[in-house]
Amino acid sequence: MKIPALDLKKQIAPIRGELDSAIKEVIDHTGFILGERVERFERHVAQYCNVKYAVGVSNGTDALSLALLALGIKSGEGVICPAFTYYATAGAAAAIGAVPVFADIDKDTYNISAGSVRKILAGKNKVKIKAVIPVHLYGQCADMRGILKLAREYKLKVVEDAAQSFGAEFKGKKSGTLGDCGAVSFYPGKNLGAFGDAGCILTNNKGLAEKLRILRNQGNKSSYIHLFLGRNNRLDSLQAVVLDVKLKYLDVWNKKRMETAGFYNRKLAGLPLKTPFVADYTTHIYHQYVLRVQGQSKGLLEHLRRKGIDSRVFYPIPLHLQECFKYLGYKKGDLPESERAARQVLTLPIYPELSRQEKDYIIQSVKEYVNG
Template sequence: MARRLGGRSARRRASPFLHRFLLSASSPEPDEKGVSVAVPLLDLKAQYASIRADIDRAVQSVIERQEFIMGREVAELEAAVAALSKARFGVACASGTDAILLPLKMLGLGPGDEVIAPSFTFFATAGTVHNAGGTPVFVDVDPATYCVDPEAVEAAISPRTRAIVVVHLFGQMAAMERILAIAAKHGVPVIEDGAQSVGARRQIDGSWRVAGELGWCGTLSFFPSKNLGAYGDGGMIVTQDEAAAVRLRKLRLHGGAKQYHHEEVGTNSRLDTLQAAVLLAKLPYLEGWSQSRRERAARYSAALAGVPGVQPPITDPANEHIFHQYTLRVERRDELMAHLKTHGIGCAVYYPVGLHLQPCFAHLGYRPGSLPHTERAMREVISLPVYPELTDRQQDEVVGAVRGFFG
């Protein structure tokens, strides 16, 4: 109990920017009667406990060699993640945000250049468009999968469209085959924001394709709470385009392949060797973890089927979901959230405000009602704990609390 109170006060003191991480750092504890179990939204301590020897060995090896910058693990990770994504090249960088920003920078966007992106996503998807010098054009999502709606993308194409950023949200892929056809028709490159969908697959024309395989560039985030999470920030771009990979490697190193020689102005966006070592140690477990997340999700969906007011997540039949999030659509969402919190159950809303309605994009002229599916999702979605270490007992607790709320 004392530890739990300590955790609460620490959370109260913490910066809101740390919220995402702190949610993921707590561990389950029995309540004072020992009857119910608290269920954190994510339990990275439990994950570490399950692979401690691998992680400690990998980290220690980097420390012994003192190879903190661009050590051999970085190239090893690039090769391994590129293979996993069925891409020819992987370029590691400092975050999932930079993984989107660097390819956008390559496009040399200028005033009035438009980049089509969904509004129902994490801020980085469109913040990067602005920071690369372009203007985001927000489009609506498919209300079943929350991934970008290809018809909305097509309707948003204009003579100023320079790129399309597709987000594979919550762990399943967008309808890439349709988006690629639209992009090809208009000669526009596609960036796949796969921050939440490492290794997610989609069956297209009878074969399995992977997130990041089909677009011009695919991007990944290794933020600690991601399915493949580092012990700090990290990201990667995967691509089939050799020229892009060569240029991206320069851009992340101040714009030069050779130290102190700069062909263009880049930035410092290296991935730390320590982070690459952690990620390499986790990689052999990733497929099993994704399978386990699918099993947890199926168990939730079976238990919540038919509960009035609750719509379990819908997987597009062409997709193999990796359930980065298990996201319900519910009635009285905010009340349910308060109810779950009083029962010690972690939950979160991804995302309460679409990017088209963010104050920083007010000058773009979107108004409430501009993107109805996004705005409905903002009011109705709630994500429940889903991770391989979640126990049956914890899951039953979550289901019981949701069912209890809806009577």
């Protein structure tokens, strides 16, 4: 059997008619960038997230950079990021000249905690820290309560990286709506994915939303009147209409992921493997279903791949040890929980269209390895 990490053909097939007519309408209309279709999608996202404003942008990385820029983060200022996340979290901060300051993660949730952020703030830092980016990794929210409290105490801006958690809730509030801004990615492989790159920024702050709309469009206040040093970070309407069609199905898809996670948890109970820990303050939309093994994930990973199961490691090298961040001066051993997680995690496919037969095969293959 061959089981990919994600099968978008299976997701698209049942809604193909709707998608085709939405795309055709854009071609007939020819308003390809921003405009009414993007605005309609932004309204629907805002409604879905119960947030005042959603600003469509080019991708999740730009969403993070723009949010930091709009919040006034300047070159040389420190931005706390988890060491265990996708490159873009810290890359987006570095791209605007800010300095990533890496926090270690909680060993159970894989997210940064108030404790790890406080450790940095209370210590000696080479730069003045002005912001924190909690990442809601794999689809469950970081402990925002403690992080927001610290942010108030130290006057930090909070940009949630909700790239992997669109639809997850922290104590009943949608991820990305708790900090000053939330950055969302609609990369095709995300739970809500476009047919290309796309993203958005969530905020309840009117002034900030207005600034973000100007910044994403070359700093244009109105045609050829440039108020800020903006960028071209606009969302195009083909992506907006695709996302608008898919948004209606997101909760059903996320529910299926949750059911599959429950199934895997039950079937793997009692084995020497750590199944995902879900904290009581958050829901989990299982962008990834992540297992943790004692020692190293390599053996199980290779076994699953031999069996045709596209298991992955997100992420094999923590950011503080990446070549591109060498200039920041971190060394091995500095952030032990991130380093350990990088050695021990691996994913099982969890996309909504997986059949019962495929899930059984995945479990059987894991057990085969673990039980020798």
